[in-house]
Amino acid sequence: MAFSPLFYFFTLFTLAINSSNAQVSVIESQTKRQVSKFDNSTKYIYLTFDDGPLLGTSNCIDICTHQQAQATFFEVGLHQERAAFGKGLYERIIQNQSLFALGNHSYSHANNKYLYYYHHPDMAFHDFLKSKSTLKLENNIVRLPGNNAWNTTVLKKSSSLVTPLVHKLDSASFNVIGWDVEWRFNKKGFPIGSPQKMANRVDAAFASNHTSTKNHLVILMHDHMFRSPGDSLKLANLIGLLKTNPNYAFRKITQYPGLINGGR
Numbered sequence: 001m002a003f004s005p006l007f008y009f010f011t012l013f014t015l016a017i018n019s020s021n022a023q024v025s026v027i028e029s030q031t032k033r034q035v036s037k038f039d040n041s042t043k044y045i046y047l048t049f050d051d052g053p054l055l056g057t058s059n060c061i062d063i064c065t066h067q068q069a070q071a072t073f074f075e076v077g078l079h080q081e082r083a084a085f086g087k088g089l090y091e092r093i094i095q096n097q098s099l100f101a102l103g104n105h106s107y108s109h110a111n112n113k114y115l116y117y118y119h120h121p122d123m124a125f126h127d128f129l130k131s132k133s134t135l136k137l138e139n140n141i142v143r144l145p146g147n148n149a150w151n152t153t154v155l156k157k158s159s160s161l162v163t164p165l166v167h168k169l170d171s172a173s174f175n176v177i178g179w180d181v182e183w184r185f186n187k188k189g190f191p192i193g194s195p196q197k198m199a200n201r202v203d204a205a206f207a208s209n210h211t212s213t214k215n216h217l218v219i220l221m222h223d224h225m226f227r228s229p230g231d232s233l234k235l236a237n238l239i240g241l242l243k244t245n246p247n248y249a250f251r252k253i254t255q256y257p258g259l260i261n262g263g264r
C-alpha cells in the first residue's frame with residue numbers, strides 16, 4: 001500500500017487540528033499506520049541478530065545502516081551490562097529507532113545450560129525480567145536462548161521442554177519470537193553457505209509458504225558471525241541480494257503481525 005507524501009501529511013495535519021492535543025494525535029496516527037501497513041503484494045523480511053552485544057555487532061549496525069535495512073537485535077542482558085564496549089553498542093542501536101529494534105534474549109543466555117534452564121521455569125522467567133530491566137526495554141518481545149518457540153496472539157508453538165516457561169511469559173503478556181530461516185555458523189563461528197544460497201532459501205520459503213506467518217519471514221543470524229571484514233561482506237551481500245526483489249521489504253520485529261498488546 002503506497003501513501004503519497006502529500007496525502008500522508010494532509011491526514012496527519014487534519015487529525016492534528018481536530019484534536020485538543022495535536023501532538024498526541026499525530027503520534028497515535030503514526031503508530032496505527034505502522035501497525036497496519038501490510039499489503040498482499042509485499043513479502044516482509046525480519047533480519048534478527050542474536051546474542052549481542054558482541055564482536056560483530058558493530059559491523060551488523062554499520063551494514064544495516066548503510067543498506068537502510070531495518071533489523072532487530074535480540075540482546076543478552078549480561079553482554080550489555082558487563083563492559084563499556086557492550087553499553088556503547090547498545091546505545092548505537094537504541095539511538096536509531098527508525099531502523100532498529102531491541103529484543104530480549106534473556107539475561108544469562110541460560111549460561112548455555114538449556115536443559116537446566118528450561119526445567120526451572122520460574123528462574124528462567126525472572127532471568128527474562130532481569131534482562132528487560134537491564135536493557136530498559138519498553139516492548140515485551142523475547143526470544144528463547146537455543147530454542148525456536150513462538151507465542152503471539154495467533155502463533156502458539158513450543159516444545160514440551162519450554163512450554164512451562166512460555167506459559168509464564170504468556171501470562172505476563174510477553175511475545176515469544178522464533179525464526180523461519182537460520183543462517184547457521186560453523187564451530188569457529190563463521191557463516192555456513194554463501195549469501196546467494198541464503199537468498200535462495202528465503203525465496204523458497206516464501207514460494208512454498210513455509211513461514212510461520214504467510215508473507216512474513218524471520219531470519220536468525222548471530223552478531224558474532226560477522227566480526228571479520230570478509231564475513232561482514234557476506235551479510236552486506238545477502239541484504240543486497242534480497243533488496244533486488246522489488247516485492248521484499250525489511251521490517252523490525254516490533255512490526256510483526258499479531259503481537260500481544262501490539263508488542264508493548
Ligand SMILES: [Zn+2]
Pocket residue numbers: 050051105109144145146
Ligand atoms: Zn542466543
